Amino acid sequence: MKPFDYLRPASVEEAIAVWTPDAAYLGGGTNLVDLMKTGALHPGKLIDLNRLLGLDLIEMLADGSTRIGAMVRNADLAHDAGFAATFPMIAEALLSGASGQLRNVATVGGNLMQRSRCAYFQDPYSACNRRTPGVGCDAKEGDNRSHAILGFSDACIATNPSDFCVSLAALDAVVEVHGPRGRRDIPYADLHRLPGQTPEKETALEAGDLVLAIRLPSDAAAFRLNARYLKVRERTSFAFALVSAAAALRLEGGKIAAARLALGAVAAKPWRVPAAEAMLVGQSPGPALFARAAAMASAGAAPSGDNLYKIELARRTAARALSMAAAGTPTRMPALPASPFGEPAHV
Amino acid sequence: MSHSINLTVNGTRRDVTLEDARVTLLDLLRERLALPGTKKGCDRGQCGACTVLVDGRRINACLALAVTLDGAEVTTIEGLAKGDHLHPVQAAFVDHDGFQCGYCTPGQIMSAVGLIAEGQAGIDPERIREGMSGNLCRCAAYHGITEAVLDASRRMAEEEVRVSA
Numbered sequence: 001m002k003p004f005d006y007l008r009p010a011s012v013e014e015a016i017a018v019w020t021p022d023a024a025y026l027g028g029g030t031n032l033v034d035l036m037k038t039g040a041l042h043p044g045k046l047i048d049l050n051r052l053l054g055l056d057l058i059e060m061l062a063d064g065s066t067r068i069g070a071m072v073r074n075a076d077l078a079h080d081a082g083f084a085a086t087f088p089m090i091a092e093a094l095l096s097g098a099s100g101q102l103r104n105v106a107t108v109g110g111n112l113m114q115r116s117r118c119a120y121f122q123d124p125y126s127a128c129n130r131r132t133p134g135v136g137c138d139a140k141e142g143d144n145r146s147h148a149i150l151g152f153s154d155a156c157i158a159t160n161p162s163d164f165c166v167s168l169a170a171l172d173a174v175v176e177v178h179g180p181r182g183r184r185d186i187p188y189a190d191l192h193r194l195p196g197q198t199p200e201k202e203t204a205l206e207a208g209d210l211v212l213a214i215r216l217p218s219d220a221a222a223f224r225l226n227a228r229y230l231k232v233r234e235r236t237s238f239a240f241a242l243v244s245a246a247a248a249l250r251l252e253g254g255k256i257a258a259a260r261l262a263l264g265a266v267a268a269k270p271w272r273v274p275a276a277e278a279m280l281v282g283q284s285p286g287p288a289l290f291a292r293a294a295a296m297a298s299a300g301a302a303p304s305g306d307n308l309y310k311i312e313l314a315r316r317t318a319a320r321a322l323s324m325a326a327a328g329t330p331t332r333m334p335a336l337p338a339s340p341f342g343e344p345a346h347v
Numbered sequence: 348m349s350h351s352i353n354l355t356v357n358g359t360r361r362d363v364t365l366e367d368a369r370v371t372l373l374d375l376l377r378e379r380l381a382l383p384g385t386k387k388g389c390d391r392g393q394c395g396a397c398t399v400l401v402d403g404r405r406i407n408a409c410l411a412l413a414v415t416l417d418g419a420e421v422t423t424i425e426g427l428a429k430g431d432h433l434h435p436v437q438a439a440f441v442d443h444d445g446f447q448c449g450y451c452t453p454g455q456i457m458s459a460v461g462l463i464a465e466g467q468a469g470i471d472p473e474r475i476r477e478g479m480s481g482n483l484c485r486c487a488a489y490h491g492i493t494e495a496v497l498d499a500s501r502r503m504a505e506e507e508v509r510v511s512a
């Protein structure tokens with residue numbers, strides 16, 4: 001790790017004022033400190049957000065929306081009884097990510113802004129356009145089994161690793177940021193960028209921008225009875241997704257009145273296709289319908305390397321997540337959140 | 348730039364001057380505070396060997412910069428027993444052979460103490476396995492580990508009922 005200055009501002013204004021181009025904001029540090037250890041990142045200054053007041057609240061606003069502060073810990077959000085009852089799919093996504101220890105520390109803001117898990121991004125001795133623009137992409141000829149099947153480019157084939165983000169994208173969250181040029185809202189769909197020729201521009205945040213909070217609009221709560229997150233991994237727990245899907249339905253008189261579907265780990269951002277959601281509306285839920293929606297949701301998928309298997313996996317995961325959502329949100333969080341393995345085995 | 352912090356480690360106040368902000372809590376405990384019970388496995392949050400409690404919550408000490416923890420209360424494996432009287436989770440690991448080589452064990456035990464305090468797993472073996480998935484065991488002593496956590500959870504719940512009765 002390279003030496004750095006450590007600052008602990010007391011207010012958001014102060015945090016932004018001490019920001020310089022070589023600085024990084026520190027949330028829980030579970031991603032940033034790791035990447036500083038590998039040498040992939042070497043900020044000259046860490047601005048610790050942990051003592052900022054008021055960023056750790058979960059609030060119901062007067063307009064029916066829910067606001068979650070950037071410093072709320074992943075575990076605290078998932079286990080907040082009111083939040084989990086209203087947004088069970090988000091809680092399930094959170095609890096399917098990382099481990100109990102990591103979730104106790106990881107923040108909402110840090111989870112949103114976490115960096116690529118591409119092995120070549122993490123290794124400072126590999127060529128990576130996302131880390132160092134223009135030097136090439138070692139993943140293209142390397143280990144790319146878990147890389148993107150949608151929205152990738154010649155310059156970069158990495159995926160966004162977050163589970164939380166997939167559920168937020170499905171529910172049209174809004175990201176509140178504050179930066180040197182003031183405060184603004186970013187619609188979730190615009191937060192993460194596809195790589196194109198500039199994979200180093202990962203998000204819509206601008207230099208010095210700080211995530212203050214995310215907001216879930218009032219209509220997001222309407223999906224609570226039929227909302228699931230499904231995550232396919234190489235082991236049952238404590239592994240990143242190969243493919244995941246967030247599926248939420250609003251049923252009225254046996255028909256689908258509204259639908260949301262986002263795919264995870266398939267692209268550099270959570271993948272939503274409005275036409276796949278629209279075709280579900282007015283229909284009766286069922287496997288054939290869900291298979292067609294899933295095909296539409298992953299239309300255009302292509303291998304970026306040794307990952308042809310992910311195309312069929314994405315279709316099946318999306319279709320199954322829709323079926324699980326149609327069957328109803330479980331009354332209690334499953335023992336294995338987001339897992340395709342349902343019934344508990346016994347000791 | 349040097350930084351002065353104070354921590355309460357296993358009940359004792361420790362004032363520490365860090366010459367360098369790069370020191371992790373794990374290295375501070377092992378190299379500076381003579382508490383080598385907390386182990387370093389991966390140093391990247393992937394194995395759980397470094398699990399300790401900070402303000403009562405289990406975390407990976409390898410990813411926590413010590414300088415960020417000014418004022419915190421830290422409990423390590425060395426602080427769990429009361430003299431010769433083992434913590435119920437420690438006793439259960441002995442009773443159920445929850446280890447083989449023992450390298451992951453301090454982390455497993457601290458993680459189990461944290462998990463039980465979180466109150467999400469109860470006495471459901473599947474929830475315990477899921478809740479303990481941040482702790483890898485190279486010897487694959489998982490069966491004994493799950494039995495130990497299950498037994499300790501039961502005993503601690505009974506103890507609570509007895510005390511409150």
Ligand SMILES: Cc1cc2nc3c(=O)[nH]c(=O)nc-3n(C[C@H](O)[C@H](O)[C@H](O)COP(=O)(O)OP(=O)(O)OC[C@H]3O[C@@H](n4cnc5c(N)ncnc54)[C@H](O)[C@@H]3O)c2cc1C
Nearest residue numbers: 027028029030031032097098107109110111113162163211
């Ligand atoms: C072993 C391991 C397994 C994991 N498994 C999973 C998994 O299965 N699923 C999953 O989704 N995640 C997983 N993660 C990732 C984990 O979710 C992230 O590390 C965590 O959410 C990051 O949050 P943090 O607060 O620690 O962020 P930090 O490490 O503090 O920050 C991450 C990035 O965000 C920036 N940042 C932080 N806060 C803000 C803010 N408020 N405004 C602007 N920028 C900010 C930082 O500068 C940095 O670039 C895993 C991590 C590890 C180490």
Ligand code: SF4
Nearest residue numbers: 118120128137156157
């Ligand atoms: S896939 Fe993207 S993140 Fe990975 S090495 Fe290539 S440019 Fe870097």
Ligand code: FES
Nearest residue numbers: 388389390395409
């Ligand atoms: S040493 Fe900290 S998780 Fe492995």
Ligand code: FES
Nearest residue numbers: 447449484485486
């Ligand atoms: S007992 Fe050997 S690593 Fe777990």
